[in-house]
């Protein structure tokens with residue numbers, strides 16, 4: 001139980017904070033998410049889990065956030081069980097191996113304009129984070145990949161959609177999209193060095 005709490009709390013909240021930050025930096029993307037929410041959910045009810053499958057742009061926002069800001073940037077360390085030759089490299093037995101998912105997500109050989117936040121790159125694309133597309137592995141891959149991925153796959157878009165559907169968000173502390181601090185700090189997870197400060201204003205949601 002403890003592992004589930006450690007594995008599942010900061011990773012999820014940090015991903016949502018990065019997604020909100022990226023959207024507040026990109027008003028155009030923010031507008032598109034809101035338009036989609038207005039079209040799929042509308043003003044008369046709250047977001048439900050069953051809406052998520054239809055919120056394709058929002059799902060793309062989550063993927064793009066995980067590409068640029070994977071919560072565990074080096075995944076969990078592995079050990080080579082035996083001497084291994086891999087892509088021209090010799091890895092001796094017992095070597096501790098770190099997989100740099102952060103760097104893979106920003107690799108210019110895999111991604112067009114890798115440092116830009118462009119959710120639309122995932123629209124109409126088959127690339128997913130379920131461990132089969134090695135250019136996007138924020139949950140790892142293989143037998144030790146994140147056990148909570150199916151849960152995160154539901155919770156992250158649902159929380160994000162609810163935050164954006166129920167509230168309009170403004171930047172606090174005299175910030176503008178250009179001046180948001182994007183520095184990272186690595187602890188248990190890769191978090192924002194300076195936490196995001198955003199001010200919510202309630203939107204009309206007439207829940208019946």
Ligand code: HEM
Nearest residue numbers: 007008011071072075076138139140141144145146148152
């Ligand atoms: C956005 C959310 C999350 C991200 C980005 C994330 C990412 C990861 C990554 C990268 C790993 C290591 C995989 C590897 O090395 O191949 C991992 C492992 C793990 N995750 Fe997550 N995770 C998230 C949410 C969750 C949630 C919600 C739970 C629990 C409900 C969870 C539980 C775990 C556990 C228990 C492990 C260790 C699995 C093992 O090796 O035995 N994670 N996660």
